[in-house]
Amino acid sequence: MKIKLIIEYDGSQYSGWQAQEGQRTIQGELERVVSDVVHEKITLYASGRTDAGVNARAQVAHFEIGENFKFNRFQFLGSVNFFLPDDIIVKDACVVGDDFDARFTVKKKTYRYYFYVSRFERPLFAKFLRVNDNVSVDLMREACQYLIGEHDFKSFVARKSGKTNFVRTIYDAKILDFGDDLFAFEITGSGFLYNMVRIIMGTLIKIGTKKCAPNAMKEIIDGKSRASAGKTVSGTPLVLFSVDYGE
Amino acid sequence: MKIKLIIEYDGSQYSGWQAQEGQRTIQGELERVVSDVVHEKITLYASGRTDAGVNARAQVAHFEIGENFKFNRFQFLGSVNFFLPDDIIVKDACVVGDDFDARFTVKKKTYRYYFYVSRFERPLFAKFLRVNDNVSVDLMREACQYLIGEHDFKSFVARKSGKTNFVRTIYDAKILDFGDDLFAFEITGSGFLYNMVRIIMGTLIKIGTKKCAPNAMKEIIDGKSRASAGKTVSGTPLVLFSVDYGE
Known part of the structure; x- marks a missing residue:
């Protein structure tokens, strides 16, 4: 049972x-x-x-x-x-039923990464990631589109991951706006590699702070090199939002 | 200075x-x-x-x-x-300037009271008030309209308050929806009595859970009796959102 x-x-x-x-x-x-x-x-x-x-x-x-x-x-x-x-x-x-398996029958997963834009730490958003106010959320939004589709996400995996297949399908990737400078990056995909959402988020911050252009996201994906992506940001603002078994 | x-x-x-x-x-x-x-x-x-x-x-x-x-x-x-x-x-x-006084020159204040609707306590919303899922947020929304305007809010003041003038003007009162069953009651007024927002929130929950009808809010205001209003809910989900000096 x-x-x-x-x-x-x-x-x-x-x-x-x-x-x-x-x-x-x-x-x-x-x-x-x-x-x-x-x-x-x-x-x-x-x-x-x-x-x-x-x-x-x-x-x-x-x-x-x-x-x-x-x-x-x-x-x-x-x-x-x-x-x-x-x-x-x-x-x-x-x-x-016996055919259900929480790990192996997953169709889609959605994660949210909460961040806020501010020059200083905000006590009311202590659990979320602070991004300095020189960031452009619109540039981050633009970069999100390059994530959608089937791609090899080798650039976005922690080096210690034992995986060899890095191909995953991303169904949706967007920035949600909750007001008062609080946002979330929401991503839905067939599956995620170790630290993948946190490294994508670090890359979005690189793009938002104009260290590279939004279409650099495409180049970073194509380059398949961890070194070109952003840093792995903190895990505390990350939420596994939902898991879909196609029921 | x-x-x-x-x-x-x-x-x-x-x-x-x-x-x-x-x-x-x-x-x-x-x-x-x-x-x-x-x-x-x-x-x-x-x-x-x-x-x-x-x-x-x-x-x-x-x-x-x-x-x-x-x-x-x-x-x-x-x-x-x-x-x-x-x-x-x-x-x-x-x-x-010398004519500014943080207390005496306030024009408007806005408070938000965060609550979520759920059968059970939610770890991700630990700071917010849980309201059981038999509540109707639409009824709470309907009751908000009776708060707007200049009223004697004696029904909504803690008994230990030393005040004698309970007349305040409410400019706006509404329910904000943040998704995932998280809401906030947002109220803007000329000023607020001791525990006033928390007692109004307790009254909105009475109305939302059908212990009285939305227009009971008007009767409770007119009755000027603390006993008819709802209980004083917890302070932890309450946020002084902004203070306006008409600048």
Whole structure:
């Protein structure tokens, strides 16, 4: 029997999703609490790992449990959320067919990276990335279009990634404006490489601050070299916004 | 010589604006740091106090200092912000005429109260007020119109307030929608009574959850009785958004 979970978390107090000996992780907390509630040691499989500090609005994970487990949605959500720390919540849970796999059946994922434009740090936006006010958000907006489509994103992967296939499809990439100089870069794709959103965001800042032109994004993609892209920005302003299984 | 300051703060770690013996307050921190920077013991006068936990995006305050003080905006902002804690920042400072008074020459103030609609607590919105998903934001929106105009707001003042004149003018009152079930009640008025925004917000929730109809807002205003209004909601989701001196 497979149970699918939708999870929201503030990742700022955690060493990322993946369970690691001696570290406080989202997976670690969830596996401990869910195992206690279902009286069986379970393993969680997420749509993907999130790094240290990274948040999720709707991470998806599944676990397997014996067929004779009596699943009661309200009882399960109530018990799990009662025992979880305040910065993690299971928003929903349901039984899914054996063909569902939180990691391998993902169709699309959407991330948001929150940033604000200001000459100085703003206490009300402490969790978000500050970008100096010499930035042009319009140039960043223009650069976003070059991300859309199927591309080899080798320029935007952390060097320590073990991956060899860097081709991913980006369905949408845009800048959202929340007013009061608060923005988010929102990107939807078939999948993302290690640190990919954070490196793209660093590159957008390079473009927004006129260190290169918007169409440099295309050249950086085509060049397939990590060195030409921007730096890896902080994980704290990043949110895994949604995961789509094409249901 | 009068200096006007624009201040942003996250109030969650403070016992409000007003300096109090043995308490950590916004005024206390600012007076200590500004006095050190200008080498003179100064007193700050704000547009109004904010309660414990309440935030400001653009609080305004002024202080007086001897005429021979050499004011350099960049030097002043740099020094003050270097020594202030991370959750308080002086966004701007300028010399103003003697007729300016941060408290007594205010024309309009705008507050925002952030809330989200959800069956459960959301880690990403931990600072905001949760309203259960049986609420109708449209009913709250409808009730807002009765607030606009000149009214006696005696129903919306904390009983311990020492005030006797409860007449205030509300220029605008509305619900902003930020997406993902996050909203803010935004209200602009000539001035606000102690706890007034928080009690109006509590009343809007009563209306949104159908404990009374939208036009009950008018009856509650006319009744001039604190007992008929809603409860005083938490201060943490409240932001003093702007202060307007008609300049």
